[in-house]
Amino acid sequence: MTQPQQADPDQIAFQQYRTLLFSVAYRILGTAADAEDLVQDAWLKWSAVDRSQVADPKAYLTRIVSNLAMGRLRSTRHQRETYFGPWLPEPILTGPDTADGVATADSVSMALLVVLETLSPLERAVFVLKEVFAFSYAEIGEAVERSESAVRQAAHRAREHVQARRPRFTADRARQRDVTERFFAATTGGDINTLMELLSPDVTLWTDGGGKVRQAIEPVVGLETVARWFAALSTVTYQGIEPGQMRAEITWINGGPGVVFRGPDRVVATLTFDFDPEGRISTIHNVANPDKLHAVADGTRHELS
The missing domain is CATH 1.20.140 (Butyryl-CoA Dehydrogenase, subunit A; domain 3)
Incomplete structure (x- = not known):
């Protein structure tokens, strides 16, 4: 035996x-x-x-x-x-438990x-x-x-x-999730007016393409400029992917609500957000360098201590 x-x-x-x-x-x-x-x-x-x-x-x-x-x-x-x-750092998928802490x-x-x-x-x-x-x-x-x-x-x-x-504010997780969902809906629907309501007046967008994909190499700053940037996403071809082929979903990234954009055969970008004391989006980090998307693409949710 x-x-x-x-x-x-x-x-x-x-x-x-x-x-x-x-x-x-x-x-x-x-x-x-x-x-x-x-x-x-x-x-x-x-x-x-x-x-x-x-x-x-x-x-x-x-x-x-x-x-x-x-x-x-x-x-x-x-x-x-x-x-x-x-x-920008390499994004990772986390679970709601991480966001609760x-x-x-x-x-x-x-x-x-x-x-x-x-x-x-x-x-x-x-x-x-x-x-x-x-x-x-x-x-x-x-x-x-x-x-x-x-x-x-x-x-x-x-x-x-x-x-x-890095000024620290009391984080209202429910508010962050609600704003992220409304931002997501406004972006996919090209609703610039709602976007301007959700963004801080001095909102800054940082994009990381690493020279592998086309992205802004300087931060994009200002309410109207950033709002127009995202309102146009539903109408433009991105990395060779037509708008109708792009899928997007809200998920948990680095301890908070974020957005993952997927093409027919790959993850193409992630968005994560920072919020001001009023709960508006103050900073957006957009990672599109394919070398930094493997941890998201493989679908593994990381436990963190």
């Missing part, structure tokens, strides 16, 4: 923290594909380590992922700085990830570990291999930088 196969204790320990590791890596990097690669690299390192020397698996694995992520950021910094047009949803929002992109790799890792996951300064120091004093300084710089560029 065949004996039941025993579960690998190393794999059990790793799987226990896998969601945490992806969540840390994605927030530090802003790219789902790289975050998944780093989680796999962490598994390889974890498999090779002498477990008797590991007192705290969670801390050890977080240290591995944090350092891998900082190294990846340093190696890609030039590539991002010379990127064609605005560089306001702090978690905000920490993975496209708007915050864009701000984090302006931090140094160390500042970004420290901010994520402290502000999102509430690690102590001592724990972060071990994770990023810096002194506690250096970590405190980096955390202070990062927090001031983020607060100056």
Whole structure:
């Protein structure tokens, strides 16, 4: 009689923290594909380590992922700085549960990830570990291999930088969903008047085509300009796809309501939104670079911690 196969204790320990590791890596990097690669690299390192020397698996694995992520950021910094047009994070599908946790949803929002992109790799890792996951300064120091004093300084710089560029408002999730649905209906119906009601006076549209597809390489600013941009979508051919062939749906992206546009054979773009204190749309992030749409195209909904 065949004996039941025993579960690998190393794999059990790793799987226990896998969601945490992806969540840390994605927030530090802003790219789902790289975050998944780093989680796999962490598994390889974890498999090779002498477990008797590991007192705290969670801390050890977080240290591995944090350092891998900082190294990846340093190696890609030039590539991002010379990127064609605005560089936006890679969108991921999330579930309503993520949106229900306001702090978690905000920490993975496209708007915050864009701000984090302006931090140094160390500042970004420290901010994520402290502000999102509430690690102590001592724990972060071990994770990023810096002194506690250096970590405190980096955390202070990062927090001031983020607060100056990312004002936080009380998020009314129901209002956001309602505005997104009305925006979606107005866009598909070419209703410019409703669009102008839903958009903030100084609304800004950021588009990321990465030089792969045609997009605006400078932000599109202003109520009327942005409203006309979206009112025209239902009448123009986009990336070779006729209006009648384009499908669009509202779904959960990066912790909030967003829109996915699909052609007959591919995902062509995503929209995510930021809102002002009155609940109007203040910023729109449009990702159309096909290299950044794989995580959405494969349909996987990411659990985040």
